[in-house]
Amino acid sequence: MKLLYWSLVASTALMGSTYAADRSAIVAELEANGQTLAQQQSFTFRLFDEPTSLDPGLLQDAIGANVARQLFEGLYEQDNKGNIIPALAVEHEVTPDKKTHVFTLRRDARWSDGKPVTAHDFEYAWKRVADPATNSEVSWYIGLMSIKNAQAVIAGSKPPEELGVVAVDDYTLQVDLDTPISYFPLMLTLSTTFPVPAWAIEKHGDKWVRADNIVTNGAFRLEAHVPSERITMVRNETYWNKENTILDRVNALVINDANIALTRYLANELDWTEAPSGQFPRLKEQFPDEAIAFARFCTYYYAFNRSETGQQELQDVRVRKALSYAVDREILTDQVLQGGQVPTYTFTPKFTAGFTAPDLPHEGWTQKKRNEEARKLLADAGFSEDNPLKLNLLYNTGEEHKKTAVVIAQMWKQILGVETTLENLEWKTLLNRRSQNNYTLTRHGWCGDYNEPSTFLNLWSDVPDENVGGFFDPVIDGIMKEAKTLDDPQSHYTTVEAMLQDTAAMIPLYNYSVAFMLKDNLKNWPLQNMEQRWYAKNFYKIVK
Missing domain, CATH: 3.10.105.10 (Dipeptide-binding Protein; Domain 3)
Structure with a gap:
């Protein structure tokens, strides 16, 4: 017997609030207010340094996660208030002892090479992170999730095959826990839990994240990556919800100096950047609609x-x-x-x-x-x-x-x-x-x-x-x-x-x-999400 944690199919109310970006609703609201979408739909933001990796199973910093969330998608994500909402999962069931979670995946999700996203991709990804041979700096997170045998697998005393995650079939993922934890669903928005394409990794090894090799399942795909300079992402035409993705391009520029980043923001080369230390009071007075802090x-x-x-x-x-x-x-x-x-x-x-x-x-x-x-x-x-x-x-x-x-x-x-x-x-x-x-x-x-x-x-x-x-x-x-x-x-x-x-x-x-600067023509930034897990697929620009 399993208890229904939630079902996308069963809950029309949930369906109405599941995905923050709805192109038709956004256009209708803008028209009602006498506004229109801008012709150029791009978003450019600052990274203070080069991410440790673009590989969800290896990256260990927030700057890398900000990129990974655009390229990959997991079971859950967060809405603009920080609540978890379904992403690739359409149903989540839990056994009465809360030690087994069963996820049913959506069948229309595709990788950027056209292959379907399946439960096997999640099983492979999680076992890969836990496998000592991967040498992942974030393997501890799999242990923290209390997945069955995780600590033993990470320590090398049990093989990765014994980790408590298994693809029951192409669209059913079962996760068994050693210890039930009430906040387990909240842990599934982190990039460490995203699926990865085994065939691309096996073919290219650690070079699989290069722009000409990488395969992604998020709203955007990687077009170019110049380390320590820029990362360019473009709309992923195989993404299951592409009709509601409004931005066409997302650019991340690596700029170490916050003052230089601010100068480039004021020159309209950036849509978002952190406010340099000590300058927020002045910026708030000078740009009250663009300087934001919480x-x-x-x-x-x-x-x-x-x-x-x-x-x-x-x-x-x-x-x-x-x-x-x-x-x-x-x-x-x-x-x-x-x-x-x-x-x-x-x-x-x-x-x-x-x-x-x-x-x-x-x-x-x-x-x-x-x-x-x-x-x-x-x-x-x-x-x-x-x-x-x-x-x-x-x-x-x-x-x-x-x-x-x-x-x-x-x-x-x-x-x-x-x-x-x-x-x-x-x-x-x-x-x-x-x-x-x-x-x-x-x-x-x-x-x-x-x-x-x-x-x-x-x-x-x-x-x-x-x-x-x-x-x-x-x-x-x-x-x-x-x-x-x-x-x-x-x-x-x-x-x-x-x-x-x-x-x-x-x-x-x-x-x-x-404390950051945000162009006032970029809309739908999650200002009420204190974890600041943002998804560029929800953003759009209007004509000012």
Whole structure:
């Protein structure tokens, strides 16, 4: 017996709200308001760096995911408010014990080479990510999904064939879980879960993502890719919902410097770009209809290297707490960055659905008291003016990262006498250094993969590939494992967050803001989606 989670066929109400872009409805609404679609339908946006990959099973960054969502499509996606809606799935059934999920796929979906998209493509994709031979940096996510045998497959103790995902037939996908998790459907919008074409990968190997080799199933296909320069995507004529895709072309330009990107935006070479650090107030006053800011489902933090290769002094909780306390987060966000960032003392954003933040004593202190406590802690740890703490801090290229590092290093110097050496690295180099634990202290950020506290707290539990710095606490790990089995795990989440901050596992600095410039003739941007999962197929331009 299976319980019906939802059915596209059975729910006409759901069908009416399933796909955000409906060309006929958009045209009718525009005509009613005396507006028309622009003749040229293209969207150009900025990438701050080259994505780690265009392969859904390998990419590990948000910038790559922004591209992958245009080229590929999975079982679910998000609407403009961040709710999950069906993409390739037309029905989803769950067994009473919530350990088996069965998806029925739409039969009209096609790859860009004309082949049908089938359940076998999902089975291949998920097993490929989990397979140690793939060496995917995001294999941990398959384990996090609690898919049966995932941890053993990832560890290499069981073959990929034993992963609990199987194509029952061409259009039926069955997923078996080791542990039922209520938020499993929310996890299926991440690019890691997208299908990939086995025949293209087997033919071209790691070169399958090149423009002349790649096969995609999303609303757009890859026309050109010049690494570290640009990515050009055009309408995919085999896409099942192409009639409701209005844009003809999507361009991603790699521009490292936010100020240069703004200049190009003002010259109408970009439709979207981040507001440079500290400039949003001016831009909002000058361009009130184009400058936009709101909180984002992400935490910016500094990670300690707690592994065997880490600096010995940072293994002392007193040192870690002192460094955290001495950062004046309000000055950083309100006077330095000025982009709508929200100061935070917790790793999990307080606006996460269902999350009750712990009562942290140091959060309620004045900054003066935090500074005093920081000095005492560092002195107790054996540091003084004659014996200063010395650190090396990594950050990747970007004005916001640089400003943050410089200001925090100054705070540590002024308040604690800490001597900090700053090291600026390109994005991929920073990722490599972090993965090798070749650092003392590093800039990091984490954006939730789904709107539930575990998407943040699991990083400090059983996700070794993303647990930057080698942190591990068996008590926290046990609590998080137990939380997966509960209908209401919220008290467990509060406990874990309190434990993380009591041990200063990291230095949470602020929750990101989305502070960007958007041309006012580009419509249907998901302003109410705090995860900012956007799909260019829903955008359109009007005549201004």
